[in-house]
Amino acid sequence: MSNEHPPICDYEGSDYQQTFWDAGEREYEHRVEQVALARLLPAHGERLLEVGAGAGRNTARYQGFRQIILLDFSRTQLRQARARLGSDSRYLYVAADVYSMPFAPALFDAATMVRTLHHMAEPQEALEQIRTTLHTNARFVLEYANKRNLKAIVRWLLRRQSWNPFSRDPVEFARLNYDFHPKAVGDWLQQSGFSIDRMLTVSHFRLNLLKRMIPTGILVALDSLLQHTGNWWQYTPSVFVRTTAVGRDASRPEFAFWRCPLCASLEMIPQEDGVLCSDCDRLWPLVDGIYDFKIPADSD
Numbered sequence: 114m115s116n117e118h119p120p121i122c123d124y125e126g127s128d129y130q131q132t133f134w135d136a137g138e139r140e141y142e143h144r145v146e147q148v149a150l151a152r153l154l155p156a157h158g159e160r161l162l163e164v165g166a167g168a169g170r171n172t173a174r175y176q177g178f179r180q181i182i183l184l185d186f187s188r189t190q191l192r193q194a195r196a197r198l199g200s201d202s203r204y205l206y207v208a209a210d211v212y213s214m215p216f217a218p219a220l221f222d223a224a225t226m227v228r229t230l231h232h233m234a235e236p237q238e239a240l241e242q243i244r245t246t247l248h249t250n251a252r253f254v255l256e257y258a259n260k261r262n263l264k265a266i267v268r269w270l271l272r273r274q275s276w277n278p279f280s281r282d283p284v285e286f287a288r289l290n291y292d293f294h295p296k297a298v299g300d301w302l303q304q305s306g307f308s309i310d311r312m313l314t315v316s317h318f319r320l321n322l323l324k325r326m327i328p329t330g331i332l333v334a335l336d337s338l339l340q341h342t343g344n345w346w347q348y349t350p351s352v353f354v355r356t357t358a359v360g361r362d363a364s365r366p367e368f369a370f371w372r373c374p375l376c377a378s379l380e381m382i383p384q385e386d387g388v389l390c391s392d393c394d395r396l397w398p399l400v401d402g403i404y405d406f407k408i409p410a411d412s413d
């Protein structure tokens with residue numbers, strides 16, 4: 114882990130939800146991810162953290178939880194999520210950086226991270242941060258982009274692609290967009306305090322030609338069946354992993370919820386207009402229903 118803050122893929126002002134999902138002909142991907150999440154998520158729980166929640170595309174899938182915290186670095190994505198999900202008190206919207214979590218240790222009994230690890234220049238550091246927010250035996254469902262997928266293997270064998278899909282190092286195919294090797298992700302998870310319970314391979318048929326020729330419902334049904342082979346081999350572009358947080362938790366005072374991302378204090382006092390850190394005196398504002406824990410650039 115380096116001392117420098119890892120770079121962040123900034124979605125501020127992005128129309129990702131509209132262009133990638135709503136108009137992007139990705140009904141197949143959306144539905145197979147829904148199947149995988151339903152299979153891996155605990156049916157009930159107290160408090161779930163959704164890391165990199167974006168515009169809340171997946172949030173409605175977490176209905177069994179009493180409280181759902183949507184964390185994203187982008188305020189605009191969270192505004193879109195709030196417009197979609199509403200101001201229901203079950204949802205808490207938090208603008209923050211996964212590398213500087215604003216939560217007390219061992220707060221959550223579940224977490225998810227879908228289509229977000231692939232933006233992490235320091236994936237293990239991000240996973241370690243998530244682990245600190247979970248208590249022992251909490252469930253964490255992670256989706257990652259798999260560099261060792263069939264299409265990449267074929268392209269590499271035909272010499273249409275320079276990078277080796279079998280090597281463990283990440284491939285950055287566009288700035289701050291990474292594909293990872295399953296074994297590397299497995300190692301990072303274990304070193305961060307997670308044990309892997311189950312893997313599902315997802316999006317077996319992510320090829321435009323197939324998606325155009327075969328009805329989506331059939332592709333989804335076939336993918337749903339093939340997902341079960343995920344514990345044996347992983348050659349799809351997307352892999353879902355269900356893990357359990359293992360090892361000991363850092364202790365947490367009973368009522369602590371927030372943690373100051375600047376000074377790490379748990380002495381955080383809720384105010385009408387935000388949360389005040391009583392150690393460093395910073396007020397983290399609550400604006401339009403979104404708690405804003407983004408550290409200003411001049412705070413270093």
Ligand SMILES: C[S@@+](CC[C@H](N)C(=O)[O-])C[C@H]1O[C@@H](n2cnc3c(N)ncnc32)[C@H](O)[C@@H]1O
Nearest residue numbers: 124165166167170185186187210211227228229
């Ligand atoms: C590809 S989108 C996925 C959104 C959502 N999970 C989905 O599947 O529709 C990735 C999200 O990760 C967020 N993100 C990227 N880096 C982050 C960081 N360091 N901390 C928190 N969120 C981050 C982005 O703002 C963006 O909303």
